[in-house]
Amino acid sequence: DGGITQSPKYLFRKEGQNVTLSCEQNLNHDAMYWYRQDPGQGLRLIYYSQIVNDFQKGDIAEGYSVSREKKESFPLTVTSAQKNPTAFYLCASSSKGAGNGLLNQPQHFGDGTRLSIL
C-alpha cells in the first residue's frame, strides 16, 4: 500500500541524547515536511524539503536537523540542544503537480511519533 511510514511510534529521550525519527514514503512525492504539535496547538513547521539533497528551515528549526539523501526518506534528528522536545512529531509529503500544480497539492501525513523525555 502507498503511504507514509513514521517510526518509532513512541520514543523516549534521555537528557543530552540525540534521537532520530524516521519518515519513509512510497508515494513518489517530491516534497517532505516535519511538523511538531504540542497539546491543544496547531502544527508548527520544523523543516521541509522540496527535492533530494536540499532542505529549508521552517518556523522552529532550532535544536533539530534533517537530511534528504533519498527521495523516499526524510529523517529528523532531535538534538540535545532542543530543550523541550516532548511533542507529537508529524511527517508529511506532497507531490509536485504540473506547472503551478505544486501550489495546489495537499500534504498527507504519517501516523506520527510521540517523543517524551525520560
Place this chain on the structure above:
Amino acid sequence: QKEVEQNSGPLSVPEGAIASLNCTYSDRGSQSFFWYRQYSGKSPELIMSIYSNGDKEDGRFTAQLNKASQYVSLLIRDSQPSDSATYLCAVRLLTGGGNKLTFGTGTQLKVEL
C-alpha cells in the same frame, strides 16, 4: 494577528444538525486552502481542498471560500458522533513560499447524541 485563526471551541452540535467551522487568514494573496480532521491522538487527515471563491461540496462536507473577506469555512451536514474531532484549517500563504502550509490551532467539534 495570527496568520491563520480558528475558534478553538469546543463547538457542540446535536446529532443530525449542521456544524459550521470557520477560519480567517491574514494574507490576501493566499491561493490554496485545506481542511483536515484530526481525531484525538491521531494524525491529521485531509477532508477538503478549495482554491476558488464559492462553495465546493463533497458528500456531507461543503467548503466555502471568500477571498475578499479572507475567510474559509467548512460545513458538515447531518453531523454524526463520528465527526467529533478537531478540524484544522491550513492555508498556503502567499508570503510562505513554495508549498508551505500554515495551520490554525484547530476547532474541536463535539457531536452530541
